[in-house]
Amino acid sequence: MTNSAIPTGSELIKSGFVKRRRMIAGIMRVFLFLSAALSIFVTTAIVYILLRDSWPFFMQIPLTDFLFGTMWTPVFADPQFGVLPLLLATLQTAGLAMLIAIPFGLTMAIYLSEYAKPAVREVIKPALEMLEAVPTVVYGYFALLVMTPFLQQFVPGLKGINLLVPGIILGIMILPYVVSVSEDAMRAVPNGLREGAYALGMAKWQVAVKVVIPGAFSGITAAFILGMSRAVGETMVLAIAAGQNPNLTWDPREGAATITAYIVQMSLGDVAHGSLAYQTIFAVGLLLFLITLFFNVVGFYLRRKFREVY
Amino acid sequence: MSVTTQGSLGNAAVKTDQAAYAAIARAKRRDIIFSVGGLVVMAIAMTLLLTLIGDLVVRGLGRIDYDFLTNFPSRKAERAGILSAWVGSLLVMLVTALLAIPIGVAAGLYLEEYARKGWLANLIEINVANLAGVPSIIYGLLAVGMFVYGMNLGKTVLVAGMTLALLILPIVIVSTREAVRAIPKIIKEGAYGLGADQWQVMWNYILPAARPGILTGAIVGLSRAIGETAPIITIGALTFIAFLPPAPITGEFPFINFDWLNAPFTVLPIQMFNWVSRPQADFHTNAAATGVVLMALTLSLNGVAIWIRYRLRKGSRN
Structure with a gap:
């Protein structure tokens, strides 16, 4: 060359x-x-x-004993392997989280997508994104050392380690995610539908409730289901503030170990590789994986269906 | 509304007018209630979070000084520091970034530019979406079973870095795909027209054009990884480490040393978890201080990402 x-x-x-x-x-x-x-x-x-x-x-361990047993004492002299206490605590905190996340998340998403001026949205969206990045261990600190002592003044019988506060904190934690996914779904509703509704004389709130929410319904549902999946799989808040004692209870003022908290507790101790205790971690891990997989598949399917509509 | 359909003549028309005005007034009132409600909910959530973060800063900021950053953890709260934790975090992040960014970008590029529509591309896509939703602690279990005991790698910086890399891979992949999708077709077609082959187009045109978007995704992913605790606990990282891994750069030939990859370590969130779980209030102050450092790191990383995206959008508008 x-x-x-x-x-x-x-x-x-x-x-x-x-x-x-x-x-x-x-x-x-x-x-x-x-x-x-x-x-x-x-x-x-x-x-x-x-x-x-x-x-x-x-x-x-027979599968029925695992799924329906009410005692979880894997390291006791007389070990019991009923996963219900862990499962109930997990679902209870995730349920509490949804009680916070659904009304708050829906209101915020409607506000952001239908009411807020572009300038307001430009500020709030990145702020929400920043909040999504707060490390979960920091939320655990909030739950144990700030929120619990504060709420103990108002809720009688609230223990220092309980399910209520981690549930609330979890709800706040998944809020940014739920808001941003459902707001995306609402914004994806074609403007023609909105304009048609306005032309028929509908007010803004009517458009939001009667056009946008039904139009974005599968997308919004997907947001909540994926949020639920996150709440179920969340670890540090629960390991720190919900305690590490398996406890079959319906009372959220008491502490109880969740599936994730149990895995953390066993990992912190020295578990011999291949022992039965080591295997229990993977057994409950498998259960957790299946639960979140179920939520994720449903959420994925709903989101995809929603995208196909528009 | 039923009132608008009753428009008949005479007295009835006056009546419907009044009814219509009332309906409009009602709708306007509800609109105000709705928008105020939205603002109030937003304000409640924001105030709550700002209070919590403010509380953390108030408790922790006073504890951060030179000694806190350069001391090893100690059984005495006032002499304890986070030296081994932040060095560990830094090294783990280095491994994570070096693995997750190239692999994630490559995967995103493949899905967007190379893959033909078909069952394989579909399968990969579903897998990426699913992996984004797998709880982080499950990645920890994967690492225990595969890296720690399966490959006998031990509980080292390398294993932690690999685990977190797998964890943030979906984030990098998704942001790469979005960035690549946004590039105008003309750029690609122009390059092909000049005789470039596929990889030349990718390397010389697509990747440079997608760089800001990719960078944003990588930074967001790393900020997620830096605060991740659960998978590191499950791989069994020690919480009391009073020594540093060997330095990656040495004074003698060949100047680069890989021993640090196989060193035991601790990271900032683990250190914080350790201090939160202790009963003494002094350790809680240490935890708050570590939390402030951690928040400062993740929030500034995210701030940079948002800033890059903002600049990107401003640039494309002109």
Whole structure:
């Protein structure tokens, strides 16, 4: 190749340039494909590891004892492996979180998508995003050391470790996520529908309640279901503020270990690899994975269906 | 509304007018109630969060000084510091960034530019969406089963970095896809027209054009990783570490040292968790101080990401 002239095609082929470029393009294609395929591998690995390491547990403990037993005392001399106390605490805190997140989240999403001026939205959306990034251990600190002592003044019988406060904090924690997903769904409702409703003489709130919410319904439901999935899988707030004693109770003023809190508690202690205690972590982990998978699949399906509509 | 359909002549028309005015007034009132309600809910949520964060700062800020940042954890609260924690966080983030960003960008690029519509692309897409929703503690269990005991890597910086990289991969992938999708087709077609092959187009045109979007996603992902506690606990990171991993850069040849990858470690959120769980109030102050450092890190990272996106949007408008 000379400096002045542009190389001709045959020169490029002769110098091996074309061959080299083809090779690089081919290698990169394979690398990109492998990177994308990694996600399939990770999902498979999660399922495989959870099944492999909990298998010996399910060989020893009948599935009905695990699912319907009311005592969870895996490290006692007379061990019981009923997961109900952990499951109930998990669902109770997630339910409390939804009690906060649904009304607050829906109101905020309607306000942001239908009422707020663009300038207000430009400020609030990034602020919500920042809140999504607050580390969960910090929320755990809030729940245990700030919120609980404060609420103890008003709620009689509220223990220092309880389910109520982590539930509330969890609700606040998933709020930004729920708001941003359901607001996206509301904004995706075509403006023509709104304009049609206005032309029929509807007021803003009527448009919001009778046009936008029904129009975005599957998207909004997806937001809450995905929020629920997050609340179920959340760990640190519960490990810190909901306690580590399995406790079958309907009273949110008492503390009770959730599935995630139990995994943290066992991981903090020295659990021998391959012991029954080690296997219990994976057994409850598998249960947790299945619950969140169920919520995620439903949420994913609803969101996709919603996208197809518009 | 029924009143508008009753428009008949004479007295009835006057009557419906009044009814219509009343209906309009009612609707306007409700509108005001709705918008005020929205503002109030927003204000309640924001005030609550600002109070909590303010409380953290008030309790913790006074504790942060040079000694706190350069001391190892200690059994005495007033002599304890977060040196090993922030160094550990830094090293783990280094591993996470080096793994998650290239792999995530590559995967996003593949899905957006290379993959043909079909069952395979669909399967990968569903997997990415699902992985984004898997609880972080499950990634911890995966790491225990696969990295710690399966591959016998131990409870090291490398394992923590790999685990968090898997965790934030979906975030990087999704933001890469969005960034790549937003690039005008003309750029690509122009490059192909000049005879560039697919990889040349990607490397020289698509990736540079998508850089701000990719960067935003990577930063948001890393800020998530830096505060993540649960998976690190499950892989069994020690909470009392009174030494630093070997330095990555040494004075002697070959100047780079990889021993730190295999060193035991602790990170900021673990240190905070450890101090929160203790009964003494002095340790709670330490926890608050660690929380302030952690919040400052994640919020400033997110701030940078938002700023990049803002600049990006402003740039594309002109």
